[in-house]
Amino acid sequence: MSHNKIREDKTCLNCRHVVEQKFCPNCGQENSDSRKTFHHLFIHFFEDLTHYENAFWKTIRNLLFKPATLTKEYLSGKRLSYLAPVRLYIFISFITFLSLAMFPNKVNEKDISTEKTETNKEEAISNEKIDLGFKSMKEIDSIQKYGPEKEKLSAFEYWIYQKISTVTEHNTKDEILEKFIESFFHNIPKILFIIMPFFAFFLWLFHDKKRWYYFDHGIFTLHYFSFLLLIFLILFIIQKLIGLFGDESPISFISNITNFFGGLWMCYYFYPAHHRFYGESRIVSFVKSVTLFVINFIFILFLLIFYILYIFINLH
Template sequence: MGHGHTRVDKTCLNCNYVVENRFCPNCGQENIDTRKTFHHLFVHFFEDLTHYENSFWKTIRNLILKPASLTKEYLSGKRMSYLAPVRLYIFISFATFLTISLTPERELEDGPVKVNFDKDEIKIDSITDRSADKPKFVFLDYKSVEHLDSLQNNSTAEDKLPPFVYKIFRKAIHVSEVNTQEEIEEKFKESFIHNFPKVLFIYMPIFAFFLWLFHSKKKWYYFDHGIFTLHYFSFLLISYLIVALVKEILYIFGENTIANVLSGIIGFVAFLWTFYYFFPAHHRFYGCSRRKSVLKGVLLFFINGFFISLLLAAFAFYTFINIH
């Protein structure tokens, strides 16, 4: 790594081999002092994550500007010049969601919220009681925990809610009774941001699975699709990160019309690039004809859009009912 003092003792701490130079010729471990300051720990962590400055910036440049080139290089065996896909994703994910959590909100204050999942099954209305500043979430005809409990306990077996549905309703109503609307919004946002990387990470093998279904099983292994997926999701995250940082820089000079217009243009251009990016990446990596690549790309977009929407909806609802 280039940091830390070389130990006077020439015996490797890892394998007990005699070390003549800085690195052990037997296992490769650096023969340096193991006790370090916080500064050294931080530098060591960052270097491990980025695998030296040149490879880090080369990886980021290729990831953003050369769709699929990073994946092709990695699978061809050229791996020392770039960050490993998993390490790259973890680093970008950490940087992106740290930035999101630290940037201030600039949205206008919202009015009452009304959400309907299904007219016949679940209806959620958010109505602000200005005197108490407490939102009241109404699930069908259930206006409070006590009301729900009373109906559940006094109903016939046929009219009672299934145990799982009853538990979910009770949690959701309880959340609305012990938190103000502002507290619910703040806690929901904090929890959602904190756990959203997990949702993306969970969905990646599903995304890779659909790629596997659409391509030759003899030519491509699931591992290949997994690497493509890691790089594509890393690209999506870093695109969001760049837009967020540019917007923050613009707003340093004040929230005015020019900053808002430039911010909107940058966001729109970034959206177009992230949407377009998948198609040349898919075409260059899998080597399909342009027509086949576009057709498969469109189908994959619709399929993945549907399933990731379901996952996000389930995750959002789970986040809401687990607010404390």
């Protein structure tokens, strides 16, 4: 609680509104003396930091272990005790991007080391070259110019084959797989961000339009995706930290255990969150949860196909 001296002047310094009490009824600013001692600044900083830490850890605890609690509290008007949904998602996304950037990129390290053995790499690429149905782009170009019409590729097919050929000429199968996995995990926050409005839209379709607004589904989605991103972040950090001890480390099994239970909790979490937030019977909630899970899985899979194609054609 603030102990700053109240100004004798009843005019708000921020909006010029008349302030009869301690706080301005128009903008909410405290009508206290703006000139403060170092002691006041220190106390104010400590109070803000303590409040933020309490709100942060309370938010994280509820997010991980009490599905839908944050959403219900936020929509009921209890908002100062927790981090706002958008701020929460942005914060977790920032930490995720930072963590992904901090850990070394094994693919890049491998590429640097293989620059010294370029001859061996070229031999490996030659031995593992992906079969496209044609021997080379020269043969494809020859068919495009002189071959029968039924054997010619469309403009899109030709572009795809050209991209695949370019990638396979400079990478082995293992390198393509490693680069794809690396790119996929580093872009998960972006993928989730793109999917969120569609996820909220599907929730809107399955629930009473008079009782629930799209905004309500959006808040539920922000909290749910914050949970997914946080679990991914925790599992990623655990895996990388344990990986520092080597693949043959006696504690390497911990990563497998956390991945299993983390993945299990991610899959199950949506059902209790849906049931508690929307207040429907367990059977109805279970049927809707499974249906929504399948619909969103198919939709996400559809988007991932395009995303995989995008990653593949941008490999180099």
